Amino acid sequence: MSIVLDNPVAVRRAAMDLLARREHGRVELARKLRKRGAADDLIETALECLAQEGLLSESRYLESFVSYRARAGYGPLRIREELTQRGLPRADIEQALCDSGIDWREQLEATWRRKYAGQLPGDARERAQQGRFLSYRGYPLDLIGRLLRGIDID
Structure with missing residues (x-):
């Protein structure tokens, strides 16, 4: 039986379940919640609350993603492209790649x-x-x- 995401509590719980598994970007998390049947207004409200509470962080997501893909043997061009496809701002991606400290x-x-x-x-x-x-x-x-x-x- 699937959970109905028709109220703010259910949407928040689904978002927190996804965030408990791994870091997500805002766009990616919204897409996954939308796919599960949540309304756009409920998604935006839930994501805003999670961001204010520090549970949803684009910078943490970027840091985690860059580190993970670099350990897997991927270079900066491929990582940049993957993050761009996930809907993250180019300036934030560049900053994350610079801040990673990876040689x-x-x-x-x-x-x-x-x-x-x-x-x-x-x-x-x-x-x-x-x-x-x-x-x-x-x-x-x-x-x-x-x-x-x-x-x-x-």
Whole structure:
């Protein structure tokens, strides 16, 4: 039996259940509540209250998301795109990426070492393959090029 989200208490409870599992952005949380059948006016009221109480925080969500995706081996370009698709403001995303304190060059090298065991490409085909993989992961092309030419390797 599904819960009917037709009053402020039910909407707040559903929002808190979602927030208890992990951090959410305001847009993402509103979308999930709307999908569960909550009215827009009830959603906005509930989200405003949660934000005022400090239970819903865009900055905390951004910090958590950037950290999680970076640990999974993704670069700043991919993370930026994923957050943009989730409806977060570009300026907030840029600030979160800067505040993360992540050394993207080091992160790139760790991802490359995990995937290719630290073996520089032997020919153009291998270089292109490794470059495509790292580019897909969201690392800047200039860093990829330096890495694959052996400039940044210990």
